[in-house]
């Protein structure tokens with residue numbers, strides 16, 4: 568059986584003394600999208616931060632391509648293939664779009680992966696090409712989100728973590744991002760962990776979902792042996808429109 572690119576087993580983590588997540592277990596394979604759903608404040612961003620290495624690890628394991636990473640610092644995990652697009656986007660406002668992308672370039676952790684280049688990022692998100700010489704601070708929220716995704720891709724990740732990428736963006740921008748994410752998934756070699764609050768948006772990409780509530784998994788369809796029950800998901804998450 569093929570080994571999952573990312574797996575968490577009985578992960579417990581939090582911030583300093585405070586434990587937020589308990590007993591989180593899931594597996595994610597290359598070419599798949601796993602959506603993490605849940606209301607505000609249930610620990611979705613904390614889960615992504617735990618995979619990235621920004622939280623305090625309490626117990627359990629995180630494995631990336633067969634290697635245990637839960638004790639490694641952020642930069643080591645990034646080098647091993649974790650790409651992160653945080654809710655705050657974290658672009659360089661004083662650098663141009665081109666510079667923002669070029670400084671994010673990294674060698675891939677895996678041999679044989681198709682490399683990300685400036686041209687490939689612009690081909691995926693043409694709007695960035697139109698803004699290539701603009702400063703980061705001159706971009707709209709949606710363009711900043713695209714740039715943040717582009718920066719993560721330039722790091723040639725094997726797992727891409729996206730924290731509510733569509734949140735607060737205009738519908739036309741959301742449409743462009745949806746197309747880009749569909750394309751990314753169809754290219755088949757990237758695994759995507761997507762934090763989303765909108766059930767219908769998440770189900771556009773994947774049947775693989777987990778729902779968090781108060782730091783624990785309360786609905787698990789990560790292996791997607793069957794289609795998730797949308798009505799049940801919406802009742803658990805409590806947000807259905809976008």
Ligand SMILES: Nc1ncnc2c1ncn2[C@@H]1O[C@H](COP(=O)(O)OP(=O)(O)OP(=O)(O)O)[C@@H](O)[C@H]1O
Pocket residue numbers: 582587605606607608609610611612613614764
């Ligand atoms: N950087 C941080 N430092 C300390 N505590 C944090 C930090 N980020 C989140 N928390 C706390 O962790 C808990 C879970 O928050 P988290 O942001 O992970 O939830 P969420 O499900 O992503 O919510 P939202 O949808 O509002 O982003 C909350 O009690 C929050 O206050």
